[in-house]
Amino acid sequence: MRTSIATVSLSGSLTEKLTAAAxxxxxxxxxxxxxxxxxxxxxxxxxxxxxDLGLSIDLYQPMRDIEAVPADEFERNLRRAEHKFRLMERLGADTVLVCSSVSPLALDDDALAASQLRRLAERAHDAGIRVAYEALAWGRHVSTYDHAWRIVEAADHPALGTCLDSFHILARGSDPKGVEDIPGGKIFFLQLADAPLMAMDVLQWSRHYRCFPGQGGLDVAGLVGHVLRTGYDGPLSLEVFNDVFRQAEAGPTAVDALRSLLVLQEDAGVSAPPAPVVPTGIAFAELVTPDVEPVTELLEALGFARTARHRSKPVDLWQQGGARVLLNTGPAARRDGTRLAAVGLESPDPAGAAQRAEALLAPVLPRRRAPGDVELDAVAAPDGTELFFCATDRPGLPSWTSDFEAVEHRPPTGGLLHVDHLALTQPWHQFDEAALFHRSVLGLAAQESVDVADPYGLLRSRAVANDDGSVRIALGVGPAPTADEAGRAQHIAFATGDLVAAARRFRDAGGRLLPVPANYYDDLAAKYALPDADLEAYRELGILYDRDAGGAFRHCYTETVGRVFLELVQRDPGHRGYGAQNAPVRLAAQHGRRPVG
Amino acid sequence: MRTSIATVSLSGSLTEKLTAAAxxxxxxxxxxxxxxxxxxxxxxxxxxxxxDLGLSIDLYQPMRDIEAVPADEFERNLRRAEHKFRLMERLGADTVLVCSSVSPLALDDDALAASQLRRLAERAHDAGIRVAYEALAWGRHVSTYDHAWRIVEAADHPALGTCLDSFHILARGSDPKGVEDIPGGKIFFLQLADAPLMAMDVLQWSRHYRCFPGQGGLDVAGLVGHVLRTGYDGPLSLEVFNDVFRQAEAGPTAVDALRSLLVLQEDAGVSAPPAPVVPTGIAFAELVTPDVEPVTELLEALGFARTARHRSKPVDLWQQGGARVLLNTGPAARRDGTRLAAVGLESPDPAGAAQRAEALLAPVLPRRRAPGDVELDAVAAPDGTELFFCATDRPGLPSWTSDFEAVEHRPPTGGLLHVDHLALTQPWHQFDEAALFHRSVLGLAAQESVDVADPYGLLRSRAVANDDGSVRIALGVGPAPTADEAGRAQHIAFATGDLVAAARRFRDAGGRLLPVPANYYDDLAAKYALPDADLEAYRELGILYDRDAGGAFRHCYTETVGRVFLELVQRDPGHRGYGAQNAPVRLAAQHGRRPVG
Incomplete structure (x- = not known):
């Protein structure tokens, strides 16, 4: 279907908006x-x-407070409308949006509304223009789509139709099934926006918190299904008022926007991009570092062994059970300090995964490889992390490990089993995009967003995961865009079956665990009837504890190197969390460890 | 009265919070x-x-989900409470806050709630602790203050009282008069917070948008009046959850917080700081500049004349009618480029105005003056602007103009009458503080906050003014704290009785007006039946137009020098606005004039 976007959804000058959309x-x-x-x-x-940009102008918007007003006011409105019709001729736009009136002058009189809209449509028709009448959710007398449609039907003019807007329909809790009673030919336009579910005044909600379909909680795809069943064949158009998008760069926002429409069409069953290929595990996490010593010390103390070296690049493979860490000391490392730069996603069908990613506008990364290296498909996540779709020693598929040559090593010893989860800091403007990206491109399921109190601001965190929890990624974002943003930490959490033993081993090997205040343990004692020995061990090692109906979650942290720290996790099988309630304590402890300037 | 603040209201580590409060x-x-x-x-x-800091610990908070639960659950809760009582002994805190339960286990059974709270109070009493029971606005069964009080009354234990919280009471729309039915001795604590009036879920509203009394829309002073009439003699304590404060520096936030309590006590009639002395005009606006030529060119083209020079400092007085601009080329100018650094407020009682400012914690500025200079009282506004309380050639008061020596000059010619308003950019974290400061310290009235769409984010603006409009200050803030913040423009608007003539004179004298797009005038023609000649003149000169029931507002802008631009305004007497609906057009034009990098 044709795709369109309202210029208000993007930041910048009109020229910048048009360029970004195209x-x-x-x-x-x-x-x-x-x-x-x-x-x-x-x-x-x-x-x-x-x-020049290959864009049609699908709608000019909005005209406001036109209908159901006293006669003299309506004559003034017609005069205003004639001005706009002339403007639209100059623009080459043939459809205008008329919003239901919010004016205190407007009368609760459907017949008057219909007759005045009919007169407006007659004038529009003479100018070659169509009028699309839309119910604002906060319209003075007309606030539901079916009411707007009844008025359009009564006005009965070929140049008058209705405009449907998913936000206005779904935010009011209207039943969207009735949309199917409208003839498709009389739906002149379809505007789409999602929004997070918030109990707030609908006008404020609409003006500040709309988001792209799939980023919020409204069933936009369901609505699109109803609209398409009427025979509607106009564009799917995004109209999103959002305070964050207003500040974000137009280019990435426009890509994000179009991706949301591609996913929406898939969800509504009108397009079939390559099917999602859900990753089945974390093949590796790749750290780049200009300062290899503290990182290798950390890995060694955790019991990892350096098992192999890349044939053509300065990259080492460190391994322990199913947990694999690549340590890259190549040129990229010198740029940004130690960071988590890439993730290998174990994929049942790496090529298929890459095809889907590309179809959903994920930037495909150029393959920089030496002759003989395995061909790996990779795309960039919104935060710049490189995502590799790969296979680890599976029959019938090239394995990324073939690029590595085994080196002599002692056996790994730390009791770590695999990567429990990764935590990635997102660009402030793209927190919602990041969740949609991971959900749609990778086929992961997103959990609810949670607020976490940092001593210097409120952070938000949202996890995406596959069904069996073998891939879990926690997406995090700071309280506001600041220079500090790039400095925010990322981390890799490793799973163990016995956290106390693993933490003790780490500490005895010279590793430094993040110290946790004694007050935390006094509170833990008050909250849970934990065995004294456990509590004592937790206190000694800085182990944090959380519990819900699904079981317990125990975790502790290493100190930070560059942007990265590591976490050790012992998770009961039913626990789906990430220790959010302990995060404020962890964050305060991390702030406390920073050199105070 | 004693003042207190909850540590959650301030950012940073506990140590930082305590230090800032003290x-x-x-x-x-x-x-x-x-x-x-x-x-x-x-x-x-x-x-x-x-x-060491001279702070008492007035409350330990909160205990949650204690009461009205099944017996085994209550035993666990008692065990948890005993832990906290021991902790409070170590802290030296003798009052604990218990919030009404939100637990799904809680039963709708007041008798059970009362008997369990009584048992809790008995234990507390043994530990020398008092329990203050508070109704959360979203409590599961107990959500109003009178309900909480009925339970406390039924429990009837000397160690059990109630805690009142202005947010929980006023946000629910409860009638606060009933507070007077509670014996003052049974009100163990009073927590105060204001909030902007928002139609949203009360839990979200409370957790993210609370603000200090006087910064929002709740009648906190009225509530305090009711509480004091009961004989309550505990502290007035601020408990404010606010996303912005979480990011702001604790020091300024704490000062802002205490000022709000001082104003609140004045509003509630329990204290009498020096009375406000409302300024009666703008005596001068002072620009500092390291680059004097473009500024003098601008002033000359506007018809200002250089009428006098400061006796001891590199400061010139430029004058036209009642509009006076000081141009300061002293050392401070070299630091930050051209900016609006100080404002002279015409004051009926400069010394009294300064006393009030000091009593309300405005930082008093040191007097840097040469022997023989007039003594001027000045304080710093939250944005750092220096505010001078002064008199201009009024009998019986020293005049700031005495420090200036007349110089020979041509007569002013531009038709400008006086300063219409000043627009000052506020630090992002202190937008609400700035309005409270100007209202309380200067005795100005604050208008509603308005949103203004800039091409790169949403700005907010809020005006403060005196009754006759002779002092108007528009406080503005950008969409988020960014490095760009310091660069945001300030401006001075000058009033004229004939804007077309003034603008034409300016342009003919070589001044450059900000160009306004032709599309704006096509829209103006559609909106208002303006005489063609007027419209033509507006179009030619870049004059913007707004109108409401109070009359018309016409305005145009010069180009920007450093951080400052100037505005010419023709305001019908009844119009109280500042052209907010034209601001997006102005902002876009200003962005367009920047060199594109």
Whole structure:
């Protein structure tokens, strides 16, 4: 289907918005009036710019407070509308959005609304323009889509149809099934937005918190299904008012936006991109570092062994059970200090996974490999992390391990089993995008977003995981975009069956565990009837504890190297959390360890 | 009255919070449990630190989900409480907050709640501790203060009282008069918070949007009045959960917090700081500049004349009618580029104004003056702007103009009458503080906050003014704390009786007006039936137009020098706005004028 986006959904000047929409691959735009007013481009220049960019102008919007008003007011409104029709001719836009009135002058009189909209449509028709009438969720007298449709039906003019908006319909809790009673030909436009489920005033909710379909909690795909069953064949158009998008760069936002429409079409059953290939494990986590010594010390103290070396690159494989860490000391490392740069996702079908990622607009990474190296498919996640789709020593598939040559080593000793989860810091503007990306591109399921109190601001965290928990990624974001953002920590958590033993071994091998305040353990004693010996061991080692109906979660942390620290986790099988309630204590302890300036 | 603040209201480690509270001048603190848990200080060390800082620990908080539960659950809760009582002994805290239960286990059984709270109070009493029971607005069965009080009354134990919280009471719309039915001796604690009026889920509202009294829309002073009439003599304590405060520096937040309590006590009639002295005009606006030429060119083109020079400092007085601009090329100018550094407020009683400012914790600025200079009182506004309380050639008062020596000059010619308003950019974390500061310290009235769409984010603006509009200050803030913040523009708006003539004169004198897109004028023509000649003149000169029931507002802008631009304004007497609906067009035009990198 054709895709479109309202210019209000993107930041910048009108020119920047149009360019971003076209580069992302949209077919058309809705021109938001205020964006035109603030632009130095004439309507003719906007029209030409859109034509050059291959964008149609699908809608001009909005006209407000037109209908159901006293006669003299309506004459003024018609005069205003005539101005806009002339403007639209110059723009080359043939459909205008009319929002249901919020004016205190508006009367609760459907017949008057219909007759005035009919008169408006007659004038529009003369100018070659169609009028799409939409119920705002906070319209004074008309606030539901079926009410707007009844008025359009009564007005009965070929140049008058209705505009449906998923936010206005779903935010009010209207039953969207009734959409199917509207003839498709009378649905002149379809605007789409999602929103997180919030109990708040619908106007504020709409103006500040809309998001792209799949990023919130509304059933936008279900609504699209109803609309398509009417025979509607206009564009799917995004109209998203969002305080964060207003500040974000238009380019990435536009790509994110188009991805949401691709996923939406898949969810609504009208397109079939390559099917998701859900990863079945973490093949490896790759650290790049300019300062290899503290990292190898950390890995050695945890009991990892350096088992192999890449044939053509300065990359070592460290291994322990199913946990594999690549340590890359190549040129990229010198740029940003020690960080978690890449993740190998164990994939049942690496090529298929890459095809889906590419179809959903994930940036495909160039293959930088030496002759003879295994061909690996990789894409970039929104935070820049490289995601490799790969196989580890599985029959019939090339294994990334073939690029490595075994080296002599002592056996691993730390009792670590595999990667429990990865925690990645997201760019502030792309927290919601990141969840949608991991859900749609990788086929992971997203958990609820949780707030975590850091001593210097509120963080948000949202986990994505596969069904059996063999792939878990916690996406985190800071309280606001600051220079500090790039410095925020990432971490790798390793699973163990006996955390006390693993932590003790680590400490005895010279590893330094993050110290946890004694007050925390006094509280733990008050909260849970833990055996004294356990509590004593936790206190001694800095082990944090959480419990829910699914079981217990025990975890402790190493000190931080560069941007990275490591976590040891003992998770009861039914526990799905990540120790969020302990995160404030961990964050305070980490702040306390920083050199105070 | 004694003042107190909950540690959760301030950012940082527990040590940082305590230090900030003490430095601001609070008498005591509520220790929020999570702050203690995350602190490396033992309870004894916290107690000693508070004693050193002169802070009492007025409350330990909160205990949750204690009451109205099945017997076995209650036994576990008692065990947990005993732990906390021992902790409080170590801390030296004698009052604990118990919040009404939100647990799904809680039963709707007031008699059970009362009997269990009584048992808790008995244990507390043995430990020398008092229990303050508070109704959370989202409590499972107990959500109103009168309900909580009925349970406390039924429990009837001397160690059990109630805690009142202005947010929980006022957010629910409860009638606070009933507070007076509670004996003052049974009100064990009073927590205070304001909040902006928002139609949203009360839990989210409380956790993220609370603010200090006087910064929101709740009648906190009214509530305090009711509480004091009961004979309550405990502390006034602030408990504010706010996402912005979590990120702000604790020091300024604590000062802001204490100021809010001082104003609250004045509003509630229990204290009488020096009365406000409302300024009666803008005596001068002072620009500092390292690059004097473009600024003098601007002032000359506007028709200002250089009428006098400071006797001892490199400061010139530029004048036109009642509009006076000081141009300071002293050492401070070299630091930050051209900016609006100080404002002279015409004051009926400069000394009295300064006394009030000092009493309300405004930082008093040192007087840097040469012998013989007039003594001027000045304080710093939250954004660092210096505010001088002064008199201009008024009998019986020293005039700031005495420090200036007239110089020969041509007569001013621009048709400008006086300063219409000043626009000052606020630090992101202190937008609400700034409005409270200007309201309480200067006695100005605050208008509603408005959102303004900049192409790169949503700005907020809030005006403060005196009754006759002779002092108007628009406080603005950007969308988020960024490095760009310091670069945001300030401006001075000058009033004229004939904007078209003034703008034309400026342009003819070589001044450059900010160009406004032609599309804006097409829209103006559609919106208002303006005479063609007016519209043509507006279009030619870049004049923006707004209108409401109070009349019209016409305005245009110069180009920006450093951080500063100037505005010319023709305001109908009844119009109270600042052209907010035109601000997006102005902002886009200003972005367009920046060199694109």
């Amino acid at each position: 580069r992302a691959g949209f077919d058309g735009v809705e021109i938001f009036e205020n964006d035109l007013l603030a632009s130095p481009l004439t309507p003719e220049e906007v029209r030409a710019r859109c034509a | 430095r601001a001048g609070f008498d005591g603190v509520e220790i929020f449990e999570n702050d203690l848990l995350a602190s490396p200080l033992t309870p004894e060390e916290v107690r000693a630190r508070c004693a």
